[in-house]
Amino acid sequence: MAALLLGLLLFALQSPPLPSRPLADGGSSPPPTLSPADNATASHPNGTLQQLPQIIIIGVRKGGTRALIEMLSLHGAVAAAQNEVHFFDWESHFQKGLPWYLSQMPYAFPEQLTVEKTPAYFTSGKVPKRIHQMNPNIKLLLILRDPTERVLSDYTQVFYNRLQKHKSYQPIESVLVKDGEINLGYKALNRSLYYVHMQNWLQYFPPESIHVVDGDRLIKDPLHEMQKVEKFLNLEPQLNASNFYFNKTKGFYCLRDHGRERCLHDSKGRAHPHVAPAVLQKLYQFFHEPNRKFFELVGRTFDWK
Numbered sequence: 379m380a381a382l383l384l385g386l387l388l389f390a391l392q393s394p395p396l397p398s399r400p401l402a403d404g405g406s407s408p409p410p411t412l413s414p415a416d417n418a419t420a421s422h423p424n425g426t427l428q429q430l431p432q433i434i435i436i437g438v439r440k441g442g443t444r445a446l447i448e449m450l451s452l453h454g455a456v457a458a459a460q461n462e463v464h465f466f467d468w469e470s471h472f473q474k475g476l477p478w479y480l481s482q483m484p485y486a487f488p489e490q491l492t493v494e495k496t497p498a499y500f501t502s503g504k505v506p507k508r509i510h511q512m513n514p515n516i517k518l519l520l521i522l523r524d525p526t527e528r529v530l531s532d533y534t535q536v537f538y539n540r541l542q543k544h545k546s547y548q549p550i551e552s553v554l555v556k557d558g559e560i561n562l563g564y565k566a567l568n569r570s571l572y573y574v575h576m577q578n579w580l581q582y583f584p585p586e587s588i589h590v591v592d593g594d595r596l597i598k599d600p601l602h603e604m605q606k607v608e609k610f611l612n613l614e615p616q617l618n619a620s621n622f623y624f625n626k627t628k629g630f631y632c633l634r635d636h637g638r639e640r641c642l643h644d645s646k647g648r649a650h651p652h653v654a655p656a657v658l659q660k661l662y663q664f665f666h667e668p669n670r671k672f673f674e675l676v677g678r679t680f681d682w683k
């Protein structure tokens with residue numbers, strides 16, 4: 379039951395349908411850059427300005443990135459971009475350069491920190507280097523959940539998108555398993571190989587710059603997990619128990635922002651597909667070793683099956 383609710387929640391927290399694949403490298407001229415003095419636009423008469431993000435939520439897809447950015451924006455010292463910007467992973471955006479990226483940022487007061495989230499950054503090989511070039515001291519947030527649950531959630535999102543467009547879809551067992559073996563060619567599976575992608579980030583950023591948020595715990599105990607985030611970002615501890623309340627009908631936490639209550643989604647009718655127990659078992663077994671490698675990499679363990 380808990381797993382089902384979790385699935386419902388995380389599914390419904392999804393961002394808009396999967397964007398199309400980024401364009402391949404065009405080999406065109408390097409994008410325009412900003413001089414370091416130019417990280418922010420001229421301030422607006424109301425005292426706000428746009429600034430390059432000092433924090434980026436890099437992923438993972440279906441990990442709970444929407445919940446994380448919404449909870450983070452409860453903090454008065456944080457200004458969050460509304461949309462997924464896809465600057466560092468999409469060539470067509472990256473070629474427009476930092477001035478364009480800046481133009482996508484929210485208006486913030488100078489003492490606020492700006493954050494954007496694009497879950498596809500985590501699994502895109504070229505992104506870490508590009509972010510490092512912009513700001514080697516940036517703070518990165520990565521929210522992860524049980525890799526098996528994440529694969530099922532990833533499949534479910536694509537499944538519903540295809541269903542909506544009246545396109546055909548393959549049953550989950552046939553994408554997960556090929557010739558009796560776990561299908562390594564399935565992209566959603568690869569996205570859950572966290573250590574593979576993490577290694578890439580650690581080539582550019584020290585471990586102290588990347589805080590891993592436990593997505594499974596964020597759902598069950600948001601305040602505790604968010605307090606760790608505040609600490610990592612050196613934010614004044616501001617979130618408290620009154621920012622979160624449990625909605626029994628929905629079965630998860632909603633947010634209270636200056637007295638305004640909002641829940642993150644409408645969970646109607648979306649559950650994980652039923653997966654043959656033998657396949658599920660195979661999946662859990664498959665992730666055992668990759669998970670161990672990830673724990674070793676980050677020096678921390680997670681409560682994954």
Ligand SMILES: *[C@@H]1O[C@H](CO)[C@@H](O)[C@H](O)[C@H]1NC(C)=O
Nearest residue numbers: 414415416417512513514515
């Ligand atoms: C712009 O960003 C760079 C690197 O992130 C930093 O060293 C510099 O101090 C910033 N400049 C301003 C004016 O904030």
Ligand SMILES: *[C@@H]1O[C@H](CO)[C@@H](O)[C@H](O)[C@H]1NC(C)=O
Nearest residue numbers: 422423424425426427484485
């Ligand atoms: C300040 O102006 C910007 C640009 O028009 C606007 O987006 C923002 O909401 C304003 N902020 C406040 C606090 O008035």
Ligand SMILES: *[C@@H]1O[C@H](CO)[C@@H](O)[C@H](O)[C@H]1NC(C)=O
Nearest residue numbers: 501503562563568569571574
């Ligand atoms: C998974 O993705 C990474 C990064 O895109 C790639 O280097 C790796 O070869 C992929 N692994 C498998 C098993 O497909």
Ligand SMILES: *[C@@H]1O[C@H](CO)[C@@H](O)[C@H](O)[C@H]1NC(C)=O
Nearest residue numbers: 616617618619620621636637
């Ligand atoms: C929680 O924070 C709000 C606003 O920041 C404040 O008004 C309230 O008194 C705090 N509640 C508790 C229980 O500390």
Ligand SMILES: *[C@@H]1O[C@H](CO)[C@@H](O)[C@H](O)[C@H]1NC(C)=O
Nearest residue numbers: 625626627628632639640641
């Ligand atoms: C709790 O969830 C139910 C069911 O989705 C919803 O109708 C209701 O408005 C929510 N209540 C609060 C206080 O968030």
